[in-house]
Amino acid sequence: MSPRGIGVGLVGAMLWGAHAVLLDHALGLSPFVTASFIAAPLAATAINDGLGSIWMGGINAFLGRLRSLPGVLRTRSGLLLLAAALCGGPFASASYVAAIGLVGPAYAVTVTAAFPAVGAVLARIFLKDRVRALGWAGIVLAVSGAALAAYAPPAGDSRHQALGTMFACLAALGWGCEGVLVAAAARHVSSTVALNIYEVTSFVTIAVVILPAIGASGLAVDAVTSSVFLVLVTASLCWIVAYLAFYRCLALMGASRSLTVFSSYIIWTLLYTTLLGGAWPDWRLLMGAAVVLCGIALLSRDTEAGAVAVESARE
Template sequence: MWKHYDGYGSGIISGIAWGADTVLVGIILSLGKFTANDQVIFLAPFISTFLHDFFSTIWMLIYMALNKQIAPLIKSLNTPSVKYVVIASILGGPVGMTAYLLSVKYLGVSYTAIISALYPAVGAVLAAVFLKERLKGKGYIGLAISILGIAILGIGDKANIVSKVGFLFASLCVIGWGSESVICSYGMKDEEVSPKQALQIRQFVSAVTYGFLIIPVVKGFTLTLDVIQSPIIAIILINALMGTISYVCYYTAIHKLGSVKAMGLNITYVVWAMIFDRFIIGTPIDMKMIICAIMVMVGSFIVATSPKYIPNDYKVYKKELVNNIN
């Protein structure tokens, strides 16, 4: 039973840390080094994401070394499960995280946090389709509430070409993160890869993909080196640490509670991001944002906590129910 309480705590902490991470991202992208000209503005999300995941890889490596987990990590690389973690890494990092930062850039911290919180509902649907974990009736009601909240958020003074681009990136982020959770949960189900090993692999794969593919394609090496040698690097290091804490807790929650419940707890970052954004940056919070945030979180939570499936064999269902209680 204790592992479930530990899982719930990890899920909530992951939300708090990601709320702080989101606000730090907004601060980094607004600094002069990333706003000098149009070319730099274009490169900023790619470079900041690369440095975020690169330094997160370093933070995780230090953690693994201090806990004598390097040898088990290397051993886990030879297991069949690792390929699913790698796929999840690409969807969550290069795809999801890049889209998330681009959305922060075009929509701002609070709007991006609210929209991206739809990913647990999408993840639950993907789990139903690909893992045959059928949603029950209230799950679809929750999904409808979340989508309605997003629709309301998109109506009004933000409905222009810039916000449409931001909404597009936020939608891509939702798909990437929802897919990551489901695939990663599948990869850890056989206990061949632990949550922390999965995270180390995830951040390494993401950093390598950026360093050897994305950054060269967008021609961002010069600016990357310039940023590393500037005072901004201190904020990026803190940003990467917050991201690492969030990821460790999130992957732990996925392992102990399953992907759907872990996502349902992680989305509390919407509230934390809005709070941090208000008190650190000073961004005002209007009533529409509060209502939409509540709708998205409630809807996603309903999806996350709804029964995923009921086996036809009652004995199997009873056994699974007992196991969940214990």
């Protein structure tokens, strides 16, 4: 497996974790703090994706690729990217938010940590992404380590545990599908164009369809005109760089390996949160991180064909 791909993936995971911490901080500020647990994260996600669309539009304009977007949308790769945006954006995000509200964030993160395994199975079925026994052992270790680090018993009403777990599983399925769809499309589309399509699709779906349906459009407008917007701008920059790294990683290593490396974002998120809270990492976080690193190390020794370096990865 590409050492370069692992490096890119780990940097992306670090920034993805930073984005999660910044977004969580933003949700604790006005006007989000007084909004419902469904409306606040979705409004923040809409702003995040809207800013991401602007950043990627500027990058593609600078690189002279902006004109190619309409043409890409008419291709099979473009349709795959649209589907990936719907799976990873509205579907997975809404399911994840619902799970957090029903069983608490720590338990929701624990269940959704299975998304690399979901992606690996789907990649094996649809992309013929071959992973040997050593690689599967690495995937299992990485998922187990992430779950160990994040585990907490379900919070809230125990009657909602089954429903909350179901929504968390749907989120893991959505993110796993997203990785496979992007990996298939990345063979023919540059990472910057692919991410631009993703961000615009997710933004339009959430801002135009979902927010009006739940009466949260005003919340998003209030956030844009308040001081929390600066936090969201910073978070969106971390998000864009992390997602560019994710797409590049997919092109370098394929879906199974990339999703596993990126699962380390859970470790980074917990580490940032712990340190910013003035505490030292506990045994569960340290042991979970060690298990994740062992899993990635095992996966890196799986050199079976399946991770294809495509032309878009050179960009």
